[in-house]
Amino acid sequence: MRTAVDVRLNWTYEPRVPRVVSLYERAKLAQWNASTDIDWNTEVAFGAPLPDDSGRAFAQFASSPLARRGPAAWDAFRWQLQAWMVSQFLHGEQGALVVAGRLIEAVPDIGSKHCAALQAADEARHVEVFARYLHENVPELYPVSPPLESLLEDILSDTRWDITALGMQIVIEALAMVAFRLADQTFHDDLIKEITRLVARDEARHVSFGVFALGGIYQQMTSAELAEREDMVLEAAYLTRRRFLLEEVWERLEVPPAQGAEFAAADTTMIGYRQAIFTKVVSSLRSIGLLTDRVRDGLIGLGLTTAALSRAGEPR
Secondary structure (H helix, E strand, O other): OOOOOOOOOOOOOOOOOHHHHHHHHHHHHOOOOOOOOOOOOOOOOOOOOOOOOOHHHHHHHHOOOOHHHOHHHHHHHHHHHHHHHHHHHHHHHHHHHHHHHHHHHHOOOHHHHHHHHHHHHHHHHHHHHHHHHHHHHOOOOOOOOHHHHHHHHHHHHOOOHHHHHHHHHHHHHHHHHHHHHOHHHHOOOHHHHHHHHHHHHHHHHHHHHHHHHHOOOHHHOOHHHHHHHHHHHHHHHHHHHHHOOOHHHHHHOOOOHHHHHHHHHHOHHHHHHHHHHOHHHHHHHHHOOOOOHHHHHHHHHOOOOOHHHHOOOOOO
């Protein structure tokens, strides 16, 4: 795709924002090597039978489109879900790599350029590590999910750097950070759990960078400019919800995608997961002053948060 963006050079090199300087120092100390800091000899028995689940998980299986096929089909679903999620991590990290490069050009101050440059190094490492995991352990990776591809195109085709940062740092990175932190509960081998623990540390810094970079700018915008940012957040939320209806997974398991998506939309466990991964998005939007009533109502309407969850952490 072609996008014209403003490139900003700044001839003032003295650090100006202490929080950004601190974040940059932490990022320098937290670099890790995907080749040497991960035990790639850890066995991944992809597709093997999984341990018995809790009664709640069994009830979820019993109400699913796979119930008539027996427990082995549920194990297959759980492995395929992991393969799909890690595949989308990989595709999203490539998008984040490109966005980091864009931000180096576009952010106005030198401290933010430093942070964006180290984020680019982080994202390159994430692409490397997820690609290697999938190549060595998963029979067939998933292509980029159409809703994710659409969201990345929206983010990268916009010429305004703050909208690019909003879509990536505040939405995609925040979602990924929580998903990585939930890996111990959702994934099935020690290798991917080790990988996601390391990647989650990087993602937390990337979200913080987005909050620092965008903090205060929305209070200075006109109502029309603010509405455009609200539109972007709500479109990203809609695409994310659509992505997590898992149509590609159902199709690979030879379940009619519409039937599988209907189950994913209504299943309480999957609703809870979508709300859980959106908690950081909600708190980050609040931090930058973009959790407006319109955005809050939109997220509630999509089932990605509740009134109580969206107000958690607010002063009483």
